Amino acid sequence: MQQVGIEKIGFYIPQFYVDLNDIAKETGIDPEKYHKGIGQECFAMPSPDEDVVTMASSAAQRILNDTDKVAIDTVMVATESGIDQSKSSAVYVHALLGLSPNCRALELKQACYSATAGLRLAASYVAMYPDKKVLLIASDFARYERNTPAEATQGAGAVAMLISAQPKVAVIQPHFGLYTESVMDFWRPNDCATPLVDGKLSTRIYLRAAQEAWRHYQAQTGASFADFTAYCYHLPFSKMAIKTHQQLCRDNGQDFCEESIASGMIYNRVIGNTYTAALYLALCSTLDHRDDLENKHIAMMSYGSGSVAEYFAFTLQKDYQQALFSQQHQQMLATRERLSFADYEDFWHCRDEGSSSDVLIAHYSAGDFRFAGIEAGKRIYQSCL
Numbered sequence: 001m002q003q004v005g006i007e008k009i010g011f012y013i014p015q016f017y018v019d020l021n022d023i024a025k026e027t028g029i030d031p032e033k034y035h036k037g038i039g040q041e042c043f044a045m046p047s048p049d050e051d052v053v054t055m056a057s058s059a060a061q062r063i064l065n066d067t068d069k070v071a072i073d074t075v076m077v078a079t080e081s082g083i084d085q086s087k088s089s090a091v092y093v094h095a096l097l098g099l100s101p102n103c104r105a106l107e108l109k110q111a112c113y114s115a116t117a118g119l120r121l122a123a124s125y126v127a128m129y130p131d132k133k134v135l136l137i138a139s140d141f142a143r144y145e146r147n148t149p150a151e152a153t154q155g156a157g158a159v160a161m162l163i164s165a166q167p168k169v170a171v172i173q174p175h176f177g178l179y180t181e182s183v184m185d186f187w188r189p190n191d192c193a194t195p196l197v198d199g200k201l202s203t204r205i206y207l208r209a210a211q212e213a214w215r216h217y218q219a220q221t222g223a224s225f226a227d228f229t230a231y232c233y234h235l236p237f238s239k240m241a242i243k244t245h246q247q248l249c250r251d252n253g254q255d256f257c258e259e260s261i262a263s264g265m266i267y268n269r270v271i272g273n274t275y276t277a278a279l280y281l282a283l284c285s286t287l288d289h290r291d292d293l294e295n296k297h298i299a300m301m302s303y304g305s306g307s308v309a310e311y312f313a314f315t316l317q318k319d320y321q322q323a324l325f326s327q328q329h330q331q332m333l334a335t336r337e338r339l340s341f342a343d344y345e346d347f348w349h350c351r352d353e354g355s356s357s358d359v360l361i362a363h364y365s366a367g368d369f370r371f372a373g374i375e376a377g378k379r380i381y382q383s384c385l
């Protein structure tokens with residue numbers, strides 16, 4: 001069988017972040033609730049001139065060279081923070097990156113899960129056409145209502161992956177375990193800027209979906225839960241992965257070992273939830289912080305509220321570290337700016353996802369592309385390269 005998988009993977013995060021100590025101070029909540037209770041330190045906050053298109057384009061721009069761009073004939077953007085009900089963010093991204101016109105472009109949606117569906121589609125496509133390359137980007141702004149328990153679990157960012165038959169980083173394994181159940185744990189009606197969330201229910205459903213997806217995977221493959229060297233989870237906040245991993249270890253009669261998930265949570269603790277990108281940010285975090293994974297299997301648990309889960313695995317390639325963008329990632333994190341609480345409030349309120357009213361937006365972003373405003377209902381993007 002043709003081996004396919006990740007040839008390149010890298011992320012982009014906004015220049016600005018909010019420290020949860022500042023939220024704790026303003027709200028009178030014990031900061032330990034954030035640090036220990038949900039396992040988070042900070043969250044990334046997009047500036048008013050960033051959206052899923054600019055974050056996705058910046059993530060892709062930073063991993064692709066001109067040869068890659070010529071070879072890409074499919075671009076998919078997975079998001080639940082869409083900026084238009086009809087035109088896909090992938091078409092804007094395609095234009096900003098200067099990809100070939102002989103290309104297909106589309107957007108995928110199912111809460112935080114859809115990038116995994118995109119990965120499976122891309123892998124099947126490349127297996128059939130090994131000379132083709134697919135650009136798959138997960139890009140989201142996890143934005144919750146102010147002064148709610150979910151506010152501390154915000155975040156933003158994009159992960160770009162080049163999927164091809166030269167999988168220098170990781171080969172995607174053909175097996176998968178699936179679980180879908182319609183539940184009202186988290187959803188966002190068209191007239192709502194932030195999701196409606198039954199937070200406690202969502203954590204129970206996440207856990208059940210992970211158990212069921214793993215059972216389906218195991219039933220089909222005969223795999224043991226101990227077959228994997230590292231485990232990546234969808235990360236709304238890091239404690240969710242710890243609890244789920246503990247439960248799956250118990251279910252499978254295995255001792256809980258935090259080391260097998262710890263490296264995957266490092267970026268999430270300081271970036272926050274990135275919805276569709278969160279699982280793949282966990283993968284970047286694992287790859288950037290471990291050097292012992294050559295030829296090893298990594299378990300992936302993808303979850304999107306509503307709800308869909310998929311369990312699958314990657315096998316890491318020899319010399320995978322040479323294909324990573326670890327230094328670029330560390331540099332982005334090291335040069336971020338902490339927002340004051342007042343600036344956070346301004347940024348939070350100054351959002352324009354999908355409006356048709358004319359607006360001109362000041363330049364804040366350190367990304368490669370920015371959202372400059374709306375003219376006659378049309379979104380205007382600019383390159384900062």
Ligand code: HMG
Binds near residue numbers: 032111152197202203
């Ligand atoms: P809450 O009401 O703030 O939390 O909501 P809590 O009171 O349950 O406290 C959280 C934890 O902190 C608890 O620990 C407390 O004991 C502990 P636990 O009992 O769970 O082990 N705690 C403390 N620890 C130390 N010192 C203290 C202290 N005080 C309390 N002083 C909730 C938490 C997650 C529900 C909320 O943040 C929320 O609604 N978040 C948004 C929804 C969410 O992230 N759900 C996760 C699963 S669903 C999912 O992942 C999909 C998603 O990404 C969306 C998509 O798919 O598109 C969200």
